[in-house]
Amino acid sequence: MKREIPLIITALTGIIIIINYFLPEVTGKVTQVVRNWVIVISSFAIILGILNLVIISLRKTLEPITHLDDRIANLILIVSLVFTIVIGMIYGVGPKNNYVFKLSSDYSTVLPLIDFQVATVDTNIFNSVIFYSIYNPLSAAMFSLLAFFIASASYRAFRARNLEATLLLLAAAVVILGRVPVGDYVFGFIGLKISVVSEYITAVINAAAQRAILIAVGIGTIIISLKLLFGIEKSHIGKSE
Amino acid sequence: MDWSYFWYKLYIPYVENPLLGYSLFFLLFISVVFWYYLYLVKTGRLSKIYIRRIPALNSIEEAVGRSTEMGRPILYVPGIQDIDNIQTLASLAILSHVAQRCAEYETDFIMPVSRSVVMTVAQEVVKESYLRAGRSDLYRSDMVFYLTDDQFGYAAGVDGIISREKPGAVFLIGAFYAESLILAETGFSAGAIQIAGTAMITQLPFFIAACDYVLIGEELFAASAYLSKDILDKITLRTQDVSKALVMISIATGAAINTIHMLYPNMVNIPILNVIYKIFSGMVIK
Numbered sequence: 001m002k003r004e005i006p007l008i009i010t011a012l013t014g015i016i017i018i019i020n021y022f023l024p025e026v027t028g029k030v031t032q033v034v035r036n037w038v039i040v041i042s043s044f045a046i047i048l049g050i051l052n053l054v055i056i057s058l059r060k061t062l063e064p065i066t067h068l069d070d071r072i073a074n075l076i077l078i079v080s081l082v083f084t085i086v087i088g089m090i091y092g093v094g095p096k097n098n099y100v101f102k103l104s105s106d107y108s109t110v111l112p113l114i115d116f117q118v119a120t121v122d123t124n125i126f127n128s129v130i131f132y133s134i135y136n137p138l139s140a141a142m143f144s145l146l147a148f149f150i151a152s153a154s155y156r157a158f159r160a161r162n163l164e165a166t167l168l169l170l171a172a173a174v175v176i177l178g179r180v181p182v183g184d185y186v187f188g189f190i191g192l193k194i195s196v197v198s199e200y201i202t203a204v205i206n207a208a209a210q211r212a213i214l215i216a217v218g219i220g221t222i223i224i225s226l227k228l229l230f231g232i233e234k235s236h237i238g239k240s241e
Numbered sequence: 242m243d244w245s246y247f248w249y250k251l252y253i254p255y256v257e258n259p260l261l262g263y264s265l266f267f268l269l270f271i272s273v274v275f276w277y278y279l280y281l282v283k284t285g286r287l288s289k290i291y292i293r294r295i296p297a298l299n300s301i302e303e304a305v306g307r308s309t310e311m312g313r314p315i316l317y318v319p320g321i322q323d324i325d326n327i328q329t330l331a332s333l334a335i336l337s338h339v340a341q342r343c344a345e346y347e348t349d350f351i352m353p354v355s356r357s358v359v360m361t362v363a364q365e366v367v368k369e370s371y372l373r374a375g376r377s378d379l380y381r382s383d384m385v386f387y388l389t390d391d392q393f394g395y396a397a398g399v400d401g402i403i404s405r406e407k408p409g410a411v412f413l414i415g416a417f418y419a420e421s422l423i424l425a426e427t428g429f430s431a432g433a434i435q436i437a438g439t440a441m442i443t444q445l446p447f448f449i450a451a452c453d454y455v456l457i458g459e460e461l462f463a464a465s466a467y468l469s470k471d472i473l474d475k476i477t478l479r480t481q482d483v484s485k486a487l488v489m490i491s492i493a494t495g496a497a498i499n500t501i502h503m504l505y506p507n508m509v510n511i512p513i514l515n516v517i518y519k520i521f522s523g524m525v526i527k
Contacts, residue, residue, distance in 0.1 A: 022265050025250040038325065042358060049357025049387035056386045070405050142393035146419060149426040149451075157450035210442050213458040217440040219484045220462030221327045222271055223477050227465075228330070230275075232473050235334035235465060236324070236362055 007231040014229045054078065087126050096124040171205075174198055267484075274483045278476040290475045297436055297454035298467050301335075304434045305342040308409025313433075314349035315339070316408040318399060318424060319363065320415020320439070321392055323356045327462075328440050332415035333359075333366050334465030335438070339412060340367045344374035348409075352385040353402060355395040360387045396420035400427045407431050413448065414438040414456065425451035438464070495521040 013034060020027040057074040060066050066074075102119040122128055160166040177183035178198020187194040227233035255262045281287035308315050317339060319332040336352075343350040352367065354360045364385045371380035388398040400423065403411065411428035413421065414437065421437075421444040428435045429451050437448035438456025448455045456464060463481065466474040498521045502508055509515045 018268075022254075022261065022268075023251060024254055026247075042323070045357040045361070046390070047357075049360055049390075052357070052360060052387045053389075056383045059383070067405065073401055073405070138397070139391070139393040142397050142423065143419065145423055149422045150447075153422060153426060153447060153450040157446075213440075213442055213445070215488055216459035216485060217442075217462075219271075219481055219488065220440070220459040222268065222484070223275075223481050224327050224331060224462050226272065226275055226480075227474075227477055232471075232477070233330070233334065233465060235337045235366060236330055237365070 003234070003237060006237045007234070011229050011231060014225065050081075054081065084130055087130060091124055091126045093126055094124065095122045095127060097121070098123045171201055175201055267487075270487060271480060271484050275477070275480045278479055279473070282472050282476055287476070288472065290472070290479055292463075292467055292475065292478055295456070295460055295463070295467055297438065297456045297460065298335075298464055300434075300436060300454045301339055301342060304410035304412075304436055305339070305346050305348055307434055309346040309348045311409045313409030314351050314406055315343055315410045315412070316399075316403065316406070316428075316433070317350065317352045317412045318415070319352070319354060319359060320413075320417050321355045321395055321420065322416035324358045324362055326416050328416040329356075329359060331461050331464060332438070333362060335412070335414050335468070336363060337366050337370050338468045340370035341374045344371040344376040344379055347376070347379060350384050351402060351406060351408065353388045353395070353399055354385060355388060355390055355392075357387050360385055392418060392420055396423045399424055403427045403431050403433070408433050411435045412437075413452065414461065417441055417444045417448075422447040422451060428452075491521075 016027070016030055017034065020031045057077050060074040061071050061078065063071075097120045099118055100121050102117045104115045104117050105113065122132075154172075158165070158169045158172055160169050174194060175198045177187070178195040178201075183194045183198075224233065228236075255265075278287065305315060317336055319336065320326070320329055322329050324330065340350060342348075350367065352363060354363055364382060367385055368377075368380055371377050388395050403424075404427065408428075408431065411424075411431075411433040413424055413428070413435065417424075417439050418441065421439070421441075425435060425437065425448060435452035436454045436456075437452040438461040439445060439448060440458050440461055442458075445455070445457060449457075459481065463478055466478045469475070498518055502518055509518055
């Protein structure tokens with residue numbers, strides 16, 4: 001029964017949602033009710049996740065066999081977690097707007113115009129310190145890594161090792177040159193408008209390939225859903241064969 | 242009960258949104274094909290299905306074996322979406338297979354997750370895989386652990402784990418967004434063999450550039466059937482192929498009919514051609 005009950009629940013919920021999609025006027029707002037259940041269950045699951053995180057991090061911090069850098073990383077995690085929760089509970093998470101005077105200058109005129117403007121600033125310590133001063137810069141730092149990683153990944157991808165890689169390199173070169181004004185200028189000498197070729201590659205060849213993948217993904221999604229509904233796919237309940 | 246009102250309520254969404262009718266037709270078509278193959282299997286008329294080779298799935302064995310030889314753990318990332326995402330579910334099917342291989346080879350297994358519901362489900366999947374391999378003694382509940390729901394916080398956490406633990410193989414299978422390349426490049430710099438799989442169109446080029454093997458789009462959904470020995474699993478692949486054939490025929494017919502209409506606009510005066518033209522143009526047939 002441990003296996004059958006989740007399968008029955010999955011099948012019933014799935015069938016109800018499908019019927020609701022195709023016959024919305026008949027089944028009413030059942031989808032909304034199910035979505036609300038999902039929100040409630042997810043909220044409880046977050047507590048479970050945090051507990052798991054704290055237990056595992058504490059264990060790794062206290063265990064003498066763990067590497068020192070691993071122990072320090074886990075200790076920082078626990079301290080940050082507790083600090084954030086405490087600050088959030090003391091100061092709350094809602095905005096606390098204060099009005100401040102802000103200096104602005106307009107250099108478009110002959111003599112610069114200095115002006116004062118009234119601006120609102122969120123002075124809640126949770127938002128201003130933890131969110132705007134710590135969390136946002138750290139997230140931005142992680143995101144900015146992408147620029148360097150794209151450069152290194154492109155370098156490897158565009159090495160002309162075989163025919164496919166050479167075609168990729170050529171296509172990339174055309175698209176890059178087509179996006180900068182100098183591309184049209186340089187190729188203009190041989191009567192080629194490279195921006196048009198670049199546009200053709202992205203809007204026709206690339207779009208066609210992407211749509212083919214998208215259609216196949218859509219069909220794959222339906223098939224997996226049918227497998228779940230019919231109880232053929234059991235991996236989510238810990239059984240694959 | 243007023244039956245005319247009932248039928249009106251059934252019919253009206255399809256008048257307001259004709260595309261709903263196409264969705265219903267396609268769903269019914271797939272279901273019928275699926276049931277047909279199911280019938281063939283049940284009656285013993287179909288016992289073997291040819292499946293083309295998928296290199297990324299064949300390399301799972303190689304990746305686990307390499308990690309075992311190097312004495313390094315295996316890292317599995319199931320994407321950053323919750324259990325309601327179909328890619329996460331497809332990833333869990335592959336996880337089951339990878340975890341079983343890890344148990345058989347006695348290789349360390351690490352799985353940080355970004356959703357707590359995925360964590361509980363993945364713990365169950367990994368536990369079951371270790372049991373199936375007959376190595377339940379090797380299973381530890383902290384193999385699968387929660388990091389954070391935040392996208393870049395999770396990427397930073399996983400990058401830290403890759404840098405410290407130096408895994409021999411990294412599996413990036415599921416739904417990914419901007420963090421895909423951050424994870425893949427860190428895995429590459431750690432010298433890990435990388436197997437990725439996603440249906441996110443925008444992230445596929447990053448995985449192809451940075452990983453050794455990639456499950457592209459639908460291959461991710463075909464993985465569980467490919468890895469399974471059960472014929473019932475494999476018929477879903479045949480259903481998928483037949484559905485794709487229908488889509489291809491529809492696209493070709495639609496393109497041909499619209500081209501003919503551009504050349505000969507008067508064709509809509511012939512009733513049958515008018516109906517066909519309206520069907521392939523997404524118009525309401527009254």
